[in-house]
Amino acid sequence: MKKRLVVLSMVFLIVFATSGSALAKDKRGNQQQLNQSWLQNLNTVQHDKENDNEDNSQQIQVFFFDVPDNHWASKAIKNMRKLGVICGDPDGNFYPERTVTRAEFAKMLVLSLNLPLDQGTVQTFTDIPANFWGYKYIEAAQNYLTGYLNSNGQLSYQPQAPAVREDIIVALVKGLGLGSEQPDYSVLSNFVDADQISNNLKGYVAIAVKHNLVKGSLGLNGQYYLNPQGKLTRAEAAAFLDRIIQNNKVVVGDNQGDKVIIGQQPGTQQAPVLNTATVNGAILTLNYNESLDTNSVPSGSDFSVVVNGTVQAAPAGVTVSGSNVTIVMYQTVPAGSTVTLSYTPGTHPIRDLTGYNASALVNYQVSNGNATSDTTPPTWLQSSVLSVSNLSGTGLTLTWPQATDNVGVTAYRIYENGSLLTTLNGATTTYNVTGLTAGTQYTFQVQAGDAAGNWSTSVSTSVTTTALTDTQAPAWPAGSALTASSVTQNSLTLTWPQATDNVGVNAYRIYQDGSLTTLNGATTTYNVTGLTAGTQYTFQVQAGDAAGNWSTSVSTSVTTTALTDTQAPAWPAGSALTASSVTQNSLTLTWLQATDNVGVTAYRIYENGSLLATVSGSVNSYNVVGLTANTAHTFRVDAGDAAGNWATGPSLNAATI
DSSP, rough: OOOOOSOBBBBBOOOOOOSSSBBBBOOTOOOOOHHHHHHHHHHHOOTTOOOOSSSSTSOOOOOTTTTTTSTTHHHHHHHHHTTTTOOOOTTTTOOTBOOHHHHHHHHHHHHHHHHOOOSSOSSSSSOOOTSSSHHHHHTTTGSEEEEEEOOSOOEEETTBBOBHHHHHHHHHHHTTOOOOSSGGGGGGGBBGGGEEEEEHHHHHHHHHHHHBOOOOOTTSOEEEEEEEEOOOHHHHHHHHHHHHHHHHHOOOTOOOOOOEEEEBOOOOOSOOOOEEEEEEEEEEEESSSOOTTTTOOOOGGGGEEEEEEEEEEOOOOEETTTEEEEEEEESSSOOOOOEEEEOOOOOOOOTTTTTOBBBOEEEEEEEEOOOOOOOOOOOOOTTTTOOESSSSSOOOOEEOOOOOOOOOOEEEEEEETTTEEEEEETTTTEEEEOOTTTTTTEEEEEEEOOOOOOOOOEEEEEEOOOOOOOOEEEEEEETOOEEESOSSSEEEEEEEEOOSSSOOOOEEEEEEEEEEEEEEOOOEEEEEOOOOTTOOEEEEEEETTTTTBBBOOOEEEEEOOOOOOOOBBBOOTTTOEEEESSSSSOEEEOOOOBBSSEEEEEEEEEETTEEEEEEEETEEEEEEEEEOTOEEEEEEEEETTTTTOOOEEEEEEEOOO
């Protein structure tokens, strides 16, 4: 994926050159530890540009197997290959996404800008001796590079550290002869990650922004980013130097003489200065000349402690308080030991309240204050407990009583599920734990330690974080419908799509005309039985989750298949139609109830052969009115069912009075 977080001269990238097989021979014919067999296998020769009379018909292989023509930096990589700045790895690949070290960065500047090599023996950087492979390149490019100044006034380069984008900005500003300009720091407010720029390099970045050399990239949140600490890749390296060579924008030979120091702003000294470094027991204390930012606490891996020539394990913890940095080591330093300390600023450097970073340290001599041997660890009072408060789904607060010690408690270690979480100073008895998982059990332990490196037994507690509160109901996909299939006289099959939920669907409710059946969340079909033929039913389905949230319904109405009935009702033996309450113009007819294999649904009453009325199958009498006095009438009753089958019933001759 193309990286465009920072743009230098339209494209913010640099070239790759290494001390080993990935570095091409420099333009003076000097080979830096190249793999000779690889060069023979590849059958490529880099000619000295000064020897133009040599046979130039021999073609240099400029492609790499892992850099296709459609690679975003393909053109730049080929150009730099032609110039002899890069040659890739022995396997014929370039590995464009690999990072570039600071030593490699120095060499690529020399090869690309054709800087004269320093043939002297003066050692500018304490960690770059004359026998180091990159010595002559770093010395030649020193006025374009960044270094680290320790409290003893010694300058180091850290050649194996990765080169980052702010290194490029410094080189570009210096190369363009702009390093002496007065920077306008306000332009950095346009970038949300400006605080990640090394404080003493902000002036150079501000100059680059002013001259439109650094444009940044627009994030998805609509804000601009510089990514000054972003590690440089080989592809970015090739593209950057190709850009400045092709456009001839860099002023080569800008020997302004000043070294760009990370930890020292040009022309001023505002960074905190180390006063003393003292070790007592397992506690190493750095005292600075001013108050420090307690929100910027270095990692233990930022420090390297050497005791009597042996490198110690990374410190167990680091705290910042007032003007002191307290480093807790894993073991006590014996009295009389020789101790040296090195410090490389990391993501959270030592810095003062105004944001200036403390300088790196290289083999700084530490004062050993261990005069007596203390072997007594701190102890807890018998009633001591580790308590938990402010419990939530993702965090909690631990609180413990103050431990006691024959000399003094200097630190507390906090463990989470057996792993060291953090180390705090001895005055702290509470700690906020964050980043936990909801509904999960954790075990925490606290140990108390003293300056001699003695650690107490643990006070511990186990706690389960609160479960997440889920108020979001499942939802149906667009177009979801409840369908009925295999419909018979007394059954059918319901089918519905799978609903979705932010946590998970665990149940479905099936409603049949108000009656409820519940199924598990993996089921999307249900067979309904026990229905009545020829009857309409309404069904509904809802999806639910474990928190009891239920979705809206998908529904359908369906009518079961009607029965096929060809059997007519039957009249009981001896059935008769009788008349009662006879008057001049009315009478009441009464008959016995007929029977049917399904059910009698109606009766038809006839008068003198004509249909007089139809009544319900549950009725067995009928009042006839509107008759003529002293007149004879003939009546008959027929029984019928829902299928339209009719049975002729009894008849009666009756006369009004």
